[in-house]
Amino acid sequence: MRRWMGVPVAAVMLTACVTINVYFPAAEAKEAAKEFVEKVIGDEAQQSQPKPQDKPGGQSASLNPQRSDSLALRIDWLSLVGIGTAQAQDQPDINIKTPAIQAIQSRMASRFDSQLRAHFDSGALGFANDGTISVRDASKIPLPERVGVNQAVAEQGRDAKAVYREIAVANNHPEWEQQIRAVFARQWIDSARGGWWVQDAGGGWKQK
Incomplete structure (x- = not known):
């Protein structure tokens, strides 16, 4: 009887280990996405974010005690089923500093500033809900510029899709591509500026 009672415990331990191995670091992915996107769009979004203030004793205000407590509780629970604390703490960061990713980021930033920004300001373009840019109102683009703008939008979309794939591969988890794209x-x-247009989950457009 005791031998069979040990089976569920072993199954729980195995499941916990598998969960750790396939864990998608959503918070880290969001931070990486924010850094990438704000560099493409420009410095204004980054400057608008409040800077963390140091608290007395050298402790940064950006530290989240609740998150720390939550992590500690999770680690303590995992240690009870035999998973080492070091393994639980070793959650992967999202690396966006590879040469390939930075080359794509540089292209996207240059294209956005020189060819796309003005058409976001006019309302012609908007951020689609699939992680790309869409022509929302072609009538707002002067006729002589339409071919060039359409081409820039298509190129920006190809680079966006390429970078989502590249980030997943660079972090040794190609299966994360769709999750990276969603983030x-x-x-x-x-990160869209006030007055720009964005697409909601249902496909409708709204102005920020």
């Missing part, structure tokens, strides 16, 4: 799609919308 970035949300971040483009969150």
Whole structure:
């Protein structure tokens, strides 16, 4: 009887280990997406974010005690089923500093500033809900510029899709591509300037 009672415990331990191995670091992905997107869009979004203030004793205000407590509780629970604390703490960061990713980021930033920004300001373009840019109102683009703008939008979309794939591969988890894309799609919308247009989950457009 005791031998069979040990089976569920072993199954729980195995499941916990598997969960750790396939864990998608959503918070880290959001931070990486924010850094990437704000560099593409420009410095204004970054400057608008409040800087963390140091507290007495050298402790940064950006530290989240609740998050720390939550992590401690999770680690303590995992240690009870035999998973080492070091393994639980070793959650992967999202690396966006590879040469390939930075080359794409540089292209996207240059294209956005020189060819796309003015058409976001006019309302012609908007951030779509799939992590790309869409022509929302072609009538707002002067006729002589339409071919060039359409081409820039298509190129920006190809680079966006390429970078989502590249980030997943660079972090040794190609299966994360769709999750990376979903996080970035949300971040483009969150980082949009006031007055720009964004697409909601249902496909409708609204102005920020």
